Amino acid sequence: MAVITGSHPFGLWVVTVSWQGDAVYRVHFGRTGPSGPIHPLIRRYLMGQEVDLTGIASPADEGDGKTAAIYRAVRKVGYGEVATYGEIAETVGTAPRAVGQAMARNPTPLVIPCHRIVSKHGIGGFTPPIEIKKDLLAMERAVCSGRKGRI
DNA sequence: CAGTGTTCAGGAT
DNA sequence: ATCCTGAACACTG
Structure with a gap:
């Protein structure tokens, strides 16, 4: 197969x-x-539906290293939510730069929602064109705000 | 060893 | 208020 x-x-x-x-x-x-x-x-x-991708297996979050732990922490960030590099770093017990390093090497965006990890002051970085990250975040925000008058 | 998708504090404009 | 440096942190090839 x-x-x-x-x-x-x-x-x-x-x-x-x-x-x-x-x-x-x-x-x-x-x-x-x-x-x-x-x-x-x-x-x-x-297609713009709010779906839970945590059921999908990714080779990235399986492992013993800090990177795998970072990926697992990132996957806990829900649809339409965002977290900062520093927050993820604190959860895992590592440094913010290690989180950025892990995101940059993320083999499976979307499955591991690296686009939901933003810098504390701005949007942060993205290895493909940053437009994609903005579009993804904008879409999720639109979907969440669209569901019955919440914020 | 060098390079990051950071962060923080200080100082200048 | 905005923008620029410089430094320290953890991880990978």
């Missing part, structure tokens, strides 16, 4: 996902991507 690679549009971008069963191995943003199916939950997420 081979790993499936497919893509789905998100705004002006195309999200390419390599996955198999309930495990996602790689997520990549680009202008174009191969035709093929992607993980159902990620597809619904990209």
Whole structure:
């Protein structure tokens, strides 16, 4: 059984996902991507539905190192919520820069919501174009505020 | 050893 | 109020 690679549009971008069963191995943003199916939950997420992606397995958060612990902490950040590098660092017991380092090497954005981790003073960084991070956050915020008059 | 998707404090404009 | 430095922290290749 081979790993499936497919893509789905998100705004002006195309999200390419390599996955198999309930495990996602790689997520990549680009202008174009191969035709093929992607993980159902990620597809619904990209279509603007509030879905819980914590059920998806990612090789990144399995391990013994600090990085894996950071990824697990990041995954606890819920849909439409944000946390700072410093908060994640304090949870795991490490330094903010280690969190940034881990985010920069995140193999599976969305599954591990690195876009919800922002700098204390601004939006923070993002290895693909920062526009994507802004769009993702804007979408989640819109969905959350859209559900029955809450904030 | 060097490079980060940080953070904090200080000082200048 | 905004912007710039410099320093210290933890982790990975």
